[in-house]
Amino acid sequence: MTTSITAEQVSARLERLPLSRWHVKTRVLVGVATFFDGFDQLMIAYALPVLIPYFALDPGMIAWTIAIGGIGMLIGALAGGWAADRVGRVPVLIGSLVIYALCSLAMATTGTLWLFLVLRFIQGFGLGAEVPVAATYIGEITRAHKRGRFVLLYELIFPAGLVASALVAAWIVPTLGWRWLFALGAIPIVLVPFLRRVPESPRWLASRGRLAEADAAMRRIEAEVASQKGDLPEPVVGEVAVVQQGQVRVRELFQGIYLRRTLMLATAWLTAYFVNYGIAAWLPTIYGRVFHLDVDTALRYSVATSIAGIIGCIVIALVIDNIGRRIAIAVAMMGSATTLFILASTGATTAGTVLVWSAASAMCIFAVNLALYVYTAELYPTRMRALGCSVGGAFGRLGIVIGPLVVGGLLERGFSVADIFVVMGAVAVVGALSTAVFAIETKERTLEEISR
Template sequence: MTMVSPLTARTAEMISARLERLPMSRWHVKARVIVGAVTFFDGFDQLMIAYSLPELGPKWGLSSTAIAWVIAIGGIGMLLGALGGGWLADRVGRLNVIMGSLVLYAVMSLGMAFTDSLELFLIFRFIQGIGLGAEVPVAASYIGEITKAHKRGRFVLMYEVIFPIGLVASAVVSAWVVPNFGYKVLFALGALPLLLVPMLRRLPESPRWLASRGRMDDAERAMAEIEDEITVKYGKTLPQAVPLPAAPVQLKRAKFKELFQGVYRRRTLMLASIWLTAYFVNYGIASWLPTLYRKAFDLSVDTALHYSIVTSVAGLVGCVIVALLIDGLGRRICISVSMVLCSTMLFMLAAVGTDSATKVLLWSAGSALFVFAVNMALYVYTAELYPTRMRALGCAFGGAAGRLGIIVGPLVVGFTLDRGSSLSVLFAMFGVVALLGAIVVALFAVETKEKTLEEISQ
């Protein structure tokens, strides 16, 4: 194990102490809005495929299984992007990876808009998924690292709420654009995030990450830039920085195997389980709902897309609620209870709700309220469970497990429907998966509320 000198350790410790003593200011809000705007378009892009499928399916004569693969191939790209993006962000910086992934998925979205070839469409969607998968966990790492312990859950989750806002915007825009202008215009809108690159370039890199890499001069400059803006531009007075409890500062690069060593083994396995189950349920249902309304209940494209808006809005409400409660109730309770309630909604849907589109709408919206809350809580919780030098890698592995759920969930739906199983069987299966996720968190999660990142990592 390579340790820095006591002087460097104290200096790295003081970078964290200076971040912890910063009062919440408009600088934090500005950073949250700029990075959050990237996440907004990520959410917007991620469900565009679901709202395009009522047109894409008939266009290329796709079976249920083929539709499932059109959805899943983006998830495969996201899985690879999450792992690669986290690995890269722990080496070259958070903002560099965020900007690179943003450019990648925006350009690929344009490619999807201008091709009539199914093969090229799938290639572009796969590469777009790599960008989508890399951006979200790295962005969560950046926001978590610039935020102090007190009420960190609320601050980070109010940033993360921008993601489900993007999902709602995708539903609303799709419901208008697809019936009137076609899916190509919808994908062309996915290039808009390119406008955010200049704003991202003006943000300072994470001082915590710079210090963890031994780049103390760069960390000092980034920290001074933040402090100067808060004191000079916004007129805040900074209290004295109080040194944090000592923790060894390691300059070695994070290795993948460290996720499964020491205290991190239990954390990593628990996180992988809940990311997988939550996204299996969420994306398996959300990506198929517009198509299910069309195929099972013979609704028009316009009506199917409007129904899907309700589910996205319910999910957004759940995200706001968990952001307000998570610092009081704690991460463990919020996540496990939300998954239990999600499974309850799905069991009720399976028992009494599959005979009409309206009942599917109501019960699926109820499940979305709770599972969206879990998805958002996982971003703040995952970023808290690892030290700075391996935080992006930990977030990436959790995100990759979620992307595996994004792949498997839609495929299971397509497989189930092609073999003639009923919607009741389908939703009961999702209820069981949600309940398993709740049990894992209840038994194995550790609580992190109101603790500094340095305290949690020990």
């Protein structure tokens, strides 16, 4: 095959590739970014019971200590998506990973609050840039058939990071101290040499008119897949919709068919992450300050909630290609709202009651968070996919910022734990209704077909 090819041919060649070791290996390698997204986002929650007396934090500063990383992630998500649609997926993945790792290590060495917060902001920037681009890349190398399951099984690395954070923190914080917990965030820098060997997304290269490079990347991928699977089937170009090319402009996200998609996704990301991190980031502290549990017990309770969340993620990964994205996300969101309302109706008067119903809510809301990664990457054309994912992710980061601040503000003003769960349940209802009414279905459709 010569390099005189079309973007549609590149897409057709990707669509005809059977699932192989190359897909799984690349999914795991790129997915390490998502693992550390999960690891980091609850790491601060589990360190807080120790950081509060160390830095003498009042409730307002506790909220900002949680939120400052989310602010960095929000800005990083927008910057990373913008850059990935211009310079490529892989360079942004590598650069953002290095930023995250170095800042994590620096956070472990500081004893000054303002420097700790500055480093957490920059660390969040790197992490925020990395995660939506990783999801974009995985979506672009995957064919339409069973894409939801394949991508979400990769995204299970995210809740695995949450559980790992809980398990590691439950041992490290009481025994070795919080500094060792943050030092672990430097581990992913060892992956940089391996990421440098990952081929750039052929779909992205083709959408930029760099067809010779797209062909070269495809040849590398096809050779590795063929070494395992044997002769590959011929690509069927006629089954692939025309690929949109050209420069991406931010305003396109709010024009034509993309306006409805962007607003729906913004609502879903904001409400899901508002609920998830509004609760999860504060749970260890609530167990300690309201129910007077010791640090070890509070962290063990939080581990149970994270494990429940990963069960929900496994379930949605297995069913999303059968029931579809719209139903899966809306039902899971409403399930989270229902369990939160039940928890509030009990008065949330005991730590055990909070544990049981918050775990049930986590099982639902973690599933929503996971599903949004695959769904968002499906709704935009390749030339603006990373930007679309980053905008969705940015609204999620906004939820990460606002949720803990709202919970902190309510606690500071004397609201009960039950009141907080009512607020979270109401927010989840908004997300469920928005998705049910405005989402479109994408299962078993090629990325090019969906973007028309």
